[in-house]
Structures are given as C-alpha cells and as structure tokens.
Amino acid sequence: MYQYNEVDQKLVDDRVAQFRDQTRRFLAGELPDEEFLPLRLMNGLYIQRQAPMLRVAIPYGLLSSAQMRKLAHIARTYDKGYGHFTTRTNIQFNWPKLEEVPDILAELAQVQMHAIQTSGNCIRNTTTDHFAGINANEIEDPRPYCELIRQWSTFHPEFAYLPRKFKMAVTGGPEDRAASQVHDIGLHLVKNDAGEIGFEVLVGGGLGRTPMIGKTIREFLPKEDLLSYLEAILRVYNLKGRRDNKYKARIKILVQALGAEEFARQVEAEWEQIKAEQPELKLTAEEIARVQGFFKPFDYDSAAAADTSLADKLASDTDFRVWYEKNTVEHKVDGYRGVVVSLKPMLAPAGDATDQQMDVVADLADSYSWGDIRVTHTQNLVLADVRNADLYAVWQVLAEHNMARPNINMLSDMIVCPGGDFCALANAKTLGIADQINQKFDDLDFQYDLGEIRLNMSGCINACGHHHVGHIGILGVDKNGEDWYQITLGGSDKEDASLGKVLGKSVGADEVADTLEKILLTYVESRVENESFIETVRRIGVAPFKEKVYAAAH
Amino acid sequence: MPLLINRQVVSQDNWQFVDAEASLEQLPKDGDIVVPLALWLENRDALAAHNGALGVQFNGDDDIEPLLADLDKLALVAVEFPVFRDGRGFSQARLVRRAGFKGQLRAVGDVTRDRFEYLHRCGFDALQVPEDRFTPETLNAFGEIGAYYQGALDDPRPIYRQGR
Ligand code: SF4
Numbered sequence: 001m002y003q004y005n006e007v008d009q010k011l012v013d014d015r016v017a018q019f020r021d022q023t024r025r026f027l028a029g030e031l032p033d034e035e036f037l038p039l040r041l042m043n044g045l046y047i048q049r050q051a052p053m054l055r056v057a058i059p060y061g062l063l064s065s066a067q068m069r070k071l072a073h074i075a076r077t078y079d080k081g082y083g084h085f086t087t088r089t090n091i092q093f094n095w096p097k098l099e100e101v102p103d104i105l106a107e108l109a110q111v112q113m114h115a116i117q118t119s120g121n122c123i124r125n126t127t128t129d130h131f132a133g134i135n136a137n138e139i140e141d142p143r144p145y146c147e148l149i150r151q152w153s154t155f156h157p158e159f160a161y162l163p164r165k166f167k168m169a170v171t172g173g174p175e176d177r178a179a180s181q182v183h184d185i186g187l188h189l190v191k192n193d194a195g196e197i198g199f200e201v202l203v204g205g206g207l208g209r210t211p212m213i214g215k216t217i218r219e220f221l222p223k224e225d226l227l228s229y230l231e232a233i234l235r236v237y238n239l240k241g242r243r244d245n246k247y248k249a250r251i252k253i254l255v256q257a258l259g260a261e262e263f264a265r266q267v268e269a270e271w272e273q274i275k276a277e278q279p280e281l282k283l284t285a286e287e288i289a290r291v292q293g294f295f296k297p298f299d300y301d302s303a304a305a306a307d308t309s310l311a312d313k314l315a316s317d318t319d320f321r322v323w324y325e326k327n328t329v330e331h332k333v334d335g336y337r338g339v340v341v342s343l344k345p346m347l348a349p350a351g352d353a354t355d356q357q358m359d360v361v362a363d364l365a366d367s368y369s370w371g372d373i374r375v376t377h378t379q380n381l382v383l384a385d386v387r388n389a390d391l392y393a394v395w396q397v398l399a400e401h402n403m404a405r406p407n408i409n410m411l412s413d414m415i416v417c418p419g420g421d422f423c424a425l426a427n428a429k430t431l432g433i434a435d436q437i438n439q440k441f442d443d444l445d446f447q448y449d450l451g452e453i454r455l456n457m458s459g460c461i462n463a464c465g466h467h468h469v470g471h472i473g474i475l476g477v478d479k480n481g482e483d484w485y486q487i488t489l490g491g492s493d494k495e496d497a498s499l500g501k502v503l504g505k506s507v508g509a510d511e512v513a514d515t516l517e518k519i520l521l522t523y524v525e526s527r528v529e530n531e532s533f534i535e536t537v538r539r540i541g542v543a544p545f546k547e548k549v550y551a552a553a554h
Numbered sequence: 555m556p557l558l559i560n561r562q563v564v565s566q567d568n569w570q571f572v573d574a575e576a577s578l579e580q581l582p583k584d585g586d587i588v589v590p591l592a593l594w595l596e597n598r599d600a601l602a603a604h605n606g607a608l609g610v611q612f613n614g615d616d617d618i619e620p621l622l623a624d625l626d627k628l629a630l631v632a633v634e635f636p637v638f639r640d641g642r643g644f645s646q647a648r649l650v651r652r653a654g655f656k657g658q659l660r661a662v663g664d665v666t667r668d669r670f671e672y673l674h675r676c677g678f679d680a681l682q683v684p685e686d687r688f689t690p691e692t693l694n695a696f697g698e699i700g701a702y703y704q705g706a707l708d709d710p711r712p713i714y715r716q717g718r
Contacts, residue, residue, distance in 0.1 A: 007701045007713060014699040021698075022668065038639060039668055121639070151703040151713060157675035158648060158706070161641025227712070238645045243614070277652050280710045287714035 001062050001372055002147045002294040004112040011154065012109045015116060019043050020102035027099070042122055042160065044090075044115030045101055046424075053422070054093045054101060055118040056108060060128045060146035060170075061089030061375040065362040068373055070111045072358035078104050083358070085343060085351040087415060087466055088167070089127050089375040090118055094422055116154060121162045123153035123234070127169045129177040130376040133295060134384050136332040138172030139189045140197055144291040145226060146170050148283065152227045159234050163241035164249035166234070167206075179377055179493035181205045181214045182469055184251045185233060192220045199226060203233060203263065204255030207463035211499050212252045217264035223288065225271075228281040232271035236263070297333075298370050298385055304335025307389040319406075323395050326406040326448075328386075335388050339369070341381035341398060342405045342413070346438055349431050350416040351379030360401045368394055377466075378415055378454075380408065410447040411455055411520075412438055415466055419459030419476060420483070426459035428476025428483035433457065433512050440513035450520060453533045454492070469493035471534045472519065473500045474512065483509045489519070489545055490537040501542045504550055515549055522548045556688040558681040559658075561674070561696050569609060569630060571662075582606075588632050591616050594624070602627060611662070614642030622653040631655060633678070635663040644676045651677040651707055670695040677707035 004012070022039050025031040031039075040046075044055035056071070063071075071091055075083045078100055079093045086092055096104060108114055117124055126146045133141045149168060153159070159166075169180040170187045180186030186202035199221045205214030221229050233251075240258075242248045255263045274281065314321045328337040341361055343351050353361075361381055365373045368390045369383040376382060381403075386394055398404035407413050414437070417423065419430030434457065441447060456470030460477075467473030473488035485507055488500030507515045520533075522545050527536045537545070557567050571588045572581060578597050581587060581604070588609035594601060601608060609630030612618055625631070631650050633643040647659055660680035661673050666687045673681060674696065683692065703713045 007703075010701050011699060011703075014701070018698045035638065035666065035668070121641075154703055155672075155699060156704050157672035157702075158644045159641070160672055161639055161644065161669075163641075235645050235648070239614075239642055243640060243642075273652065278705060278710055280705050280712060280715050284714055290714075 001064060001143075002059075002291070008151075009109075009112070012112070012114045012116075015043075015114060016102060016105045016109050019105060023098065023102055038120055038161075041120035042117055043101075043105070044118035045098070046119060051095045052098050052101070054096045054104060054115060055086070056091050056093070056113060056115050057118045057125050058090050058113075058375050059150050060126055060132075060143055061130055061377070062143065063373040063375065064111070065365040065371045065373065067111045067113055068358050068362040068365070070107060070113065072355040072362070074104055074107060075355040075358065082352050082354045084349065084418060085353065085375050085379050085381070087377045087379065087417075087464060088118075088125055089130075089377055090125055091375075092418075094418075119165070121164050121166075122160050123156065123162075123166045123168070125167075126150060126153075127167075127178050127183075127377055129171055129175070130374045130382050131177060131329060131338055131384065132172050133297065134331045134333075134336075134338050135172070135175065136330070137175055139191055140172055141292070141295050142170040142172035142187075142189055143295045144288065145187070145189075145199075145223070147291050147294070148226065148288070149230070152230065156234075159238060162234070162238055163243045164246065164251075166237075166251070168230075174495060176493070176495040176497070177376075179466065179469065179497075181497035182207055182211070182466070182493060183214065185230070186214045187226075190220060196222065198222045201229065201233075203267075204252040204260065205497075206250050206252040207466060207468050208250065209247050209461050210250075210252065211463070211468040212256065213497050213499065214252075215255060215260040217260055217267060224283045224285070225275070227283060228274050228278065229267075229271055231278075231281060232267045232274050235274075236266050236270055240266075300333045300336065300385075301387060304333070304387045304389065307335060307387065310388040310391060313392045317392075319399075320392060320395055322444075323399075323404055323406040324391065326410065327404065327408045328391065331385065333385075337386055337388060337391060339383040339386050339391070339394055339398075340376070340408045341383060341403045342407060343380050343403065344407055344413050345402045345405050346442065347435050348402075349418070350414050350434060353381075357401050357403060360397060361403070364394055364397055378413065380413070407444065407447065409452045409454070410444070411441055411450055411453045412444075412447060413455075415454075415456040415470070417458050417465035419457075419465075423459060423464075425462060426476065427461070427478040428459050428485065428509075430457050430459045430465065430474075430476060433474065433476075433485065433509065436510075436513045437516060440517065450523070451532050456491070466493060467491075468499045469497065470500060471537065472516065477506055479506070485509065485512050487512075487515060487519070489542050490534065492534060498538075503542060504546050518549045519545050555685050556683045558670075558683065558693075560679055561693065563690075563693070569607075571611065571632070586629070588630055591618070591621060595620055598624065598627075609658075609660075612646070613663070614640050614646065618646055618649065622649065625650065625653055625655040625657075628655070628657060630658040630660060632660045632662050632682075635661060635665055638664040638666060638669060640664075644672065647673075647676045647678055648707065667692045667695045671698065675702070675706040675708050 026036040169178040202214035374382040420426035457474040458465035469491040491500030584605040586607040591612035607629040611632035613634035
C-alpha cells in the first residue's frame with residue numbers, strides 16, 4: 001500500500017498542529033462557533049446526540065495492520081472500546097472528547113492517518129472496489145488513481161468551500177463493487193479501441209433527498225488527464241452549483257438543471273482552458289508508475305495452488321465449508337482466496353468492531369495476508385490475499401471472535417447507518433430494527449435459500465445507509481414523533497445500478513420484519529428457476545409485493 | 555480595516571470603495587475608486603475617463619465573463635465573500651488571473667484567518683480583514699501547512715513536478 005514520504009507526513013503533522021490551534025482558539029472564545037464548525041467538520045468532527053463524533057479517513061478503504069492496531073488503541077483509550085465502519089469505508093468514533101481530538105489526530109499521524117476532509121462541503125474520501133488487485137476481470141488496479149486523487153484533493157485551495165460535499169468512486173473494470181453510479185463522480189477504468197487505458201467519467205449520481213444515477217459525460221479520458229478533468233468538473237460545480245438551498249446544492253442538481261450534455265460542454269470548455277493554462281497538471285508517466293509501485297502484486301507463493309489440506313477440511317468440516325462458500329471469493333492467483341470478515345454478527349450494530357476485534361484482524365493480516373486490510377462499503381472487512389492452506393486457521397480465529405458469520409451478500413449482511421441511537425439528524429432508529437430482522441430470520445438456511453439480497457437501511461433521507469440502492473431499502477421516517485419505516489424494492493448499486501421503488505405506505509416499528517417476510521415469501525412463490533431476488537423484482541415489478549403486503553394487513 | 559498585501563500588513567490604502575447603489579453622478583471626481591461590476595459594465599467608456607485608477611468589485615452571484623475582456627483597464631479587482639462558506643470567489647479569482655490580470659486582486663467581505671492561505675494560493679495578493687477579526691497573531695495563518703500537493707497560482711507545480 002501507499003507509504004508516506006516526507007511531504008505527505010509533513011502535511012498531516014502540520015494539520016494536527018493547525019487543528020490543535022483552532023481547537024484552542026475555539027475553546028478560548030477567539031474563534032466563533034459558526035466558524036469553528038466548518039473547520040472541525042473538515043477534520044471529521046461532528047457534534048452528535050451523545051457526544052462529538054470523529055470520523056477518521058481510510059483512503060479507498062485500505063489499512064495496514066499497524067493502522068488497524070492504532071484504531072483499536074484509539075477505541076480503547078479515547079472511546080468506549082469500539083468503532084463503526086461506514087459506507088464511505090471510513091471509521092467513526094462515537095465518544096471522543098473535543099479537547100482530546102487533537103491528541104487523537106496526533107496518534108493517527110504516527111501511522112500515516114488523519115481525519116482530513118471526512119466531512120464538510122469539500123472533496124471526501126474516494127472509495128473503490130474492495131477486491132481491487134485480486135479480481136481477474138479488472139483492467140487495472142484502481143487504487144493508484146485513488147491515491148493520486150487523494151493527493152490532488154487534499155487541501156485543494158480552490159475547492160474547500162464547495163456548495164456541498166463531494167464524493168468520488170473509482171472502479172478497475174466492468175464490475176462495480178464501489179456503487180460508483182451513485183457518486184458525484186464515478187470513474188471506470190476502460191480500454192479504448194487503440195488499447196489505451198483511461199476512464200469513463202460519470203457525473204451527478206447520488207442518494208439523499210433526490211436520488212439519481214450518474215450520467216456519462218465522457219466515454220474515454222486519457223489517464224494522464226485525470227486531474228485536469230476533475231479540476232474542470234469541480235470548477236464548474238464550484239461556480240455554478242446552487243448555494244441557496246442545501247438540499248439542491250449537490251452536483252446532481254446542477255447536472256439535472258443544465259442537462260448532462262450542456263454540463264459536459266461546459267466542463268470540456270473549461271478543461272481546454274485548464275490544459276492550456278496549467279499543462280503541469282497533466283500526470284506524468286513516471287508519477288503514475290511511482291504510485292502504482294506501491295500497489296504491486298505481492299510475491300505470491302507459487303506452491304500455494306498445490307495445497308490439498310483445504311479440500312480435506314472442506315470435506316470434513318461443514319461449518320467451515322459453509323463459511324468458505326459464503327465469505328470467501330476467488331482470487332486471480334491460483335491457490336489464494338479473498339476473505340470477507342463479517343461485521344454483521346447476529347445482534348450487534350452492522351459495521352461495528354471492538355478494539356479486540358480490530359487487533360485480531362490486524363494479527364490475522366500480519367500472519368496470513370501481507371499485513372493489509374480493506375474496508376468494504378457494505379461495512380465489512382477484507383483480508384484479500386490468503387493462501388488456501390491458511391483459510392482454516394483464519395476461519396477459526398474469526399469464528400472465535402464473532403467475525404465469521406457466514407452471511408456475506410445474504411439478507412443479514414445489511415448496511416445500516418447508526419440512526420437515531422447516535423445520529424443527531426436521524427428521523428428514526430435503525431439498530432433495533434436490524435436486531436428485529438436478525439431475530440426473525442435467524443435461520444441461515446432460509447437466508448441461503450433466498451440467495452443474494454442487499455438490504456440497506458437509513459435512519460433518515462440523508463441515506464448514509466444507501467437505502468435507495470438496496471434490493472430492499474428501509475428508510476426511517478418520523479410520523480408525529482413515532483418511528484415508521486418506508487420500504488423500497490428493486491434498487492441496486494452494481495453495474496446495473498437502479499433506484500428502488502416505494503412499496504407503499506410506511507409500516508410501524510414492530511411490523512418491519514413481518515413485512516419483510518411477506519416480501520420474501522412473495523419472491524419465493526414467484527421466482528422462476530435460479531432467479532435472484534432482484535431479478536424477480538425486475539421481472540414482475542413492485543405490484544405483486546405490494547398486494548401481498550397490504551392485502552394481508554386487513 | 556486591516557489590509558494585508560503579500561502577507562504583510564500595510565497601513566496605506568488609496569482605494570475608495572464606491573457604494574453598491576451609487577450612480578455615475580455620485581462617484582468621486584478623482585482618486586482611485588472601486589466600482590460595482592454592474593456600474594462598470596453599463597458605463598465602461600465614461601468610467602475609463604475617470605481621473606484616477608479604477609477597480610471593480612463583484613461577488614459569487616455575478617457572471618464575470620463580460621469583465622474578463624476589460625481587465626487591462628483595471629488596476630484592482632475586488633472579490634467579495636458575503637459569507638466565508640461561499641467558495642465561489644476562489645474560482646473567480648483563478649478565472650481573473652487566468653485572463654491575464656496582473657493588478658491587485660483583493661478579497662473583501664468575510665475574509666478571515668483560516669482561509670488566508672487558500673486565498674493566497676488562488677491568486678489573491680490583497681486580503682481586507684474585518685477589524686474585529688484581526689490580531690497580529692492572525693498572520694501565523696500563512697505557512698501553517700508547510701507543503702502542498704496541487705499546483706495553484708503561487709506555484710503551478712503539483713507535487714509530482716516539485717522535484718522533491
Ligand atoms: S442516514 Fe440519517 S440517520 Fe443515518 S447516519 Fe445518515 S444522517 Fe444519520
């Protein structure tokens with residue numbers, strides 16, 4: 001993974017000192033509240049229901065074992081012993097003290113981490129495919145480009161006060177595990193007819209109040225021009241994006257108002273000027289190669305494929321085999337698998353990990369996966385490069401620490417935002433509903449029969465839980481002070497991205513799991529051979545589900 | 555109001571900022587004046603005959619495209635930040651500099667410490683800071699972050715061309 005040089009380290013160290021001073025000035029009354037607010041936000045610090053919340057950046061979801069241990073240490077020392085991994089592949093701490101935040105940032109800086117631009121109206125952490133570098137279908141590893149974007153966007157002097165937050169996702173090929181079509185900018189590595197590698201550029205996707213799928217504004221962007229083109233998009237947005245209404249301030253609204261074609265025309269015109277004025281912005285082949293050098297394939301063991309112990313274990317241990325089938329994925333190198341560490345146990349908040357669990361994963365990474373850990377936008381972790389022969393040992397340790405529930409991509413692998421228990425913006429609670437669903441569908445065999453289902457839940461319309469793009473989406477709404485839940489069907493955040501359609505009127509807090517049951521049984525009755533849930537919904541539409549759910553209520 | 559030019563406090567400021575509602579007739583007869591963009595666009599010729607240097611002020615709401623061709627007639631361009639969160643002025647500054655403007659580019663309005671460095675990097679050489687938000691300590695804002703990844707107006711080289 002990328003290693004800081006002196007400059008990278010200096011930037012982060014200076015930032016710690018700067019924020020320490022800003023906090024001091026704020027506490028001394030020299031810095032007004034309203035001005036400290038965007039400064040602390042640009043350092044990931046929110047004031048929440050219970051306490052401040054600190055969001056730490058995990059650039060494109062990649063962590064070293066040393067960084068994971070530091071997160072565990074922070075959870076233990078400054079928080080209540082756990083952290084929460086988010087759909088932005090960052091981690092949030094829910095209980096830090098404002099006065100201690102500069103110390104936490106200083107600790108993070110020791111392991112090349114920070115909280116820079118994890119909130120506020122600026123360019124946020126870029127996300128990518130959690131199987132980058134190990135999946136056989138990618139054109140190139142997207143992570144070097146994410147790192148180039150990280151550097152370009154960090155403290156960009158022109159784009160620190162955008163109309164609204166700004167999120168980008170990069171995919172390495174035709175498969176999309178980064179929800180790229182619902183990002184402000186989605187970048188897809190593609191190859192053109194001449195065999196050159198570049199990007200397809202999508203703009204204006206997003207969730208929240210006005211969910212939209214991004215639109216392609218350029219089919220092929222040479223990779224050397226990545227940063228100049230991003231600069232052009234951001235400049236047009238910074239100048240023209242609405243600032244009168246925060247719900248209409250995202251770039252998707254601008255793209256919609258102008259039309260994708262006109263927006264693209266303005267970007268291209270600005271881009272021509274930028275290229276002429278700032279030829280320096282063009283990436284050099286050396287710089288791309290330098291950054292790619294940090295993401296080179298590991299020195300894989302050529303004897304790994306000769307292992308026979310895995311087959312024996314799979315034959316003799318059913319629990320292990322089920323886990324292997326559900327929670328590991330193919331690796332482009334023979335004899336290796338990618339392991340998904342489930343942060344979706346039976347009854348605990350999705351995406352939460354205790355300090356001890358973090359330490360355990362760090363140790364596993366060191367012993368079996370080259371010391372790297374990835375965070376997925378579905379709030380799990382990944383050990384991407386485990387030898388077949390080591391899978392059994394990894395499984396045993398994960399199982400011992402409640403991180404081996406064999407449910408990846410199943411119903412209980414839910415994305416769930418923190419909701420009303422923590423988040424000051426929430427309209428309804430989410431964690432109790434997730435528990436209710438887990439209890440109702442505790443039979444994993446039933447879940448396996450259902451097959452792949454993406455269930456996403458948000459506690460309010462801000463959609464941190466990506467409910468619009470869940471096969472099943474659950475949105476918490478407030479009705480006269482009570483928690484109600486609106487259900488959508490048919491969303492997807494994959495390469496076939498789509499937005500879910502509302503099933504009907506919202507249901508009460510105690511009816512969510514029962515309603516889901518009706519939906520799932522309707523699927524079971526309606527599916528034709530081998531048809532997945534989302535395929536059935538797409539084929540028959542929402543109406544049959546609606547009928548079952550609401551007819552049965554009388 | 556404290557005025558910083560090239561990161562230093564200067565005590566002398568010859569510029570008179572004309573009221574936003576002022577008409578041509580109400581303008582001072584001579585001296586260096588800064589007029590609102592609209593007044594400039596409507597009275598270019600009359601203003602060109604003014605006895606003294608000329609400046610124009612606008613903010614993020616204004617379309618500055620028509621102004622970019624006139625910059626050689628101006629000695630100062632003032633970009634107003636109505637609230638510090640309004641970041642349009644950063645991009646407008648870059649457009650003004652790109653159009654070849656070599657005169658004083660001044661940030662006015664809600665111009666406070668924690669944005670100095672970014673303003674400077676985007677091409678502002680002059681920062682007009684509200685009286686109550688200025689102390690000598692404020693100048694420490696410059697150089698708080700001692701390196702940068704992006705090229706900008708002060709140094710066009712991104713990190714990969716800085717020869718580090
Ligand atoms: S979706 Fe709403 S409730 Fe959930 S974390 Fe985001 S803002 Fe909070």
